[in-house]
Amino acid sequence: MTRETTGAAPSLTLSGIGHAYLGRTVLDAVDLSLAAGEVAALVGPSGCGKSTLAHIAAGVVEPSRGRVARRYRRHGMVFQDPRLLPWATARANIAYPLRLLGLPRAERRERAEEAAKRVALDRADLDKFPVELSGGMRQRAAIARALAIDPDFIYFDEPFTALDVALKRRMQDLVIEAARGARFGALFITHDLMEAVRIAHRVVVMDAQGRGIAGTRAVPGEPGGRDDGTVYRLVAGFLTDDPLFRHIHDIDERRTP
Amino acid sequence: MTTVRADALLDRLGRVGQFLWSGWAGLAGLALFAALWQAGHERYGDFILPAPLATLAAGLTIAADPAAWELAGQTTLRAVEGFALAALAGAAGGLAAGYSPATMRLARPILTVLLGVPPIAWIVLAMIWFGSTDGxxxxxxxxxxxxxxxxxxxxxxxxRDRGLDDMARAFGAGPLTRLTTLGLRHVAAFLFPALTVALGSAFKVAVMAELLANTGGIGGALAAARANLDVAEALAWVLIAVTGLIVVEYTLVHPIRSEFERWRNAARPWGVKR
Known part of the structure; x- marks a missing residue:
């Protein structure tokens, strides 16, 4: 993997990012750069500020210090909870960002249905309200919403934490497939190292106190090309031999190896 | 495309039918009320409480008189004008207070004062300020x-759900777009019940103010009925005022509200809707 050393223009550059909530510093001096089309998984113990960093990068939160340089065309975002509008049907929810872009109604409808097809969301479910959908369907709709605007970068903020193991796997495959098909880059926040290794080109480990990036490891092979045995071996290797991952194991009790 | 439109039309027709069908329950409630009324009439006699049918007949006589329509129209116009102003002022103020905690802190004591003053005191003040006019x-x-x-x-x-706000911001929505696509839509669910209550109190207060300020309208007609000790006519006017309110509420407020609450209805299991 020479992705981060090819010297191609990075799609996202965070430099010297720092943030404080009510005087308490949660992030300090974070520098991170993602190559175009690269999927980076950001891991770290819970409470280290991963989500805040993603929110800052996506422009949801203004950082107290530092600069965000976005060189991609347009980004989408998938949150931990689906965050669907409860009063709108699944179709209208998927089309919501298209409405923000000011597209005509017919085109919104068409592109929403196309995006729904990509996440295997049934056409009959598109007329249902979020309360009528199961948890997995809601998260599918949230992914479709991010895909509908045809982004070249997507932020994933622990999107599958609340899902059961089987569903989580299907969703991961879905993202891998979509990333390969549409060739978008992504910043994937997770506290699950297995998920990180399955999905990403590179694993970025955040410092436990949010003081910058502790280190980064390229994952051999392509996302989707690694079989389960490889993924297990890689994760086990990271956890036993690599000092970078040792403190994750100690602090993050929620991680499922 | 045409099948989609036909489906939407059928869906709408179904919902209208459901709404009309739910009218039977309301009718049953009203019939029960009329029965109690009839029992009261038989116990206390014609002078204290005329029979519901007699009241209805008196009401129909009044309704046949064009002058009465003018009176009712006068009251309705005043109530609706006051209601519209109240809806505008209340909605604008409430939105400002909801989005800015400082405004909320300033507005709360003012609200307590406004609510603490009995309406009757406002009528006296308003009579001094405006005399016997619409004002x-x-x-x-x-x-x-x-x-x-x-x-x-x-x-x-x-x-309002701040998570949705963040979501919209992540997809590039500015403050105004977030207000119109998320904030107002969420507020609407709270606005409509408040408007129903406000409309009801607007009618009641308008009739009361008319009676006390002697400015015509239904309140004026009630004052005349009282002077003549004509209980049937007084009750008939009350009936007319209540009918007007029910008509406005069920042809305007409820259909709009149920349109906004479709998703909530969708969550309920079949058979217990409405």
Whole structure:
């Protein structure tokens, strides 16, 4: 993997990012750069500020210090909870960002249905309200919403934490497939190292106190090309031999190896 | 495309039918009330409480008189004018208070004062300020109905889902777009119940203010009926005022509200809808 050393223009550059909530510093001096089309998984113990960093990068939160340089065309975002509008049907929810872009109604409808097809969301479910959908369907709709605007970068903020193991796997495959098909880059926040290794080109480990990036490891092979045995071996290797991952194991009790 | 439109039309027709069908329950409730009324009539006699049918007949006689329509129209116009002003003022103020905690802190004591002053005191004040004119009635209605709308809208704005706001911001929505696509839509669910209550109190306060300020309308007609000790006519006027309110509520407020609440209805299991 020479992705981060090819010297191609990075799609996202965070430099010297720092943030404080009510005087308490949660992030300090974070520098991170993602190559175009690269999927980076950001891991770290819970409470280290991963989500805040993603929110800052996506422009949801203004950082107290530092600069965000976005060189991609347009980004989408998938949150931990689906965050669907409860009063709108699944179709209208998927089309919501298209409405923000000011597209005509017919085109919104068409592109929403196309995006729904990509996440295997049934056409009959598109007329249902979020309360009528199961948890997995809601998260599918949230992914479709991010895909509908045809982004070249997507932020994933622990999107599958609340899902059961089987569903989580299907969703991961879905993202891998979509990333390969549409060739978008992504910043994937997770506290699950297995998920990180399955999905990403590179694993970025955040410092436990949010003081910058502790280190980064390229994952051999392509996302989707690694079989389960490889993924297990890689994760086990990271956890036993690599000092970078040792403190994750100690602090993050929620991680499922 | 045409099948989609036909489906939407059928869906709408189905919902209208459901709404009309639910009218039977309301009718049953009203019939029960009429039965109690009839029992009271038989116990206390014609002078204290005329029979419901006699009242209905008196009401129909009044309804046949064009002059009565003018009176009812006068009251309705005043009530609706005051209600519209109250809805505007309450919604604007409530939105401001919901989005800005400082405004909320300033507005809360003012609201307590406004709600603490009995409506009757406002009528006296308004009579001094405006004399026996429409202004008296409209002012009284405005003061009585605004706090209800204000509180409803402020509550809606405070309880909005900030997660959705963040989501919209992540997809590049500015503050105004977030307000129109998320904030107002959420507030609407709180606005409509508040408007229903405000409309009801607008009618009631308008009739009361008319009676006390002697400015014609249904209140004026009630005052005349009282002077003549004509209980049947007084009750008939009350019946007319209540009928007007019910018509407005069920042809305007409820259909709009159920349109906004479709998703909530969808969550309920089959058979217990409405």
């Amino acid at each position: 008296t009635i409209i002012t009284t209605v405005l003061v009585a109905a605004t706090p209800v709308v204000f509180v409803g809208v402020a509550e809606g704005a405070v309880t």
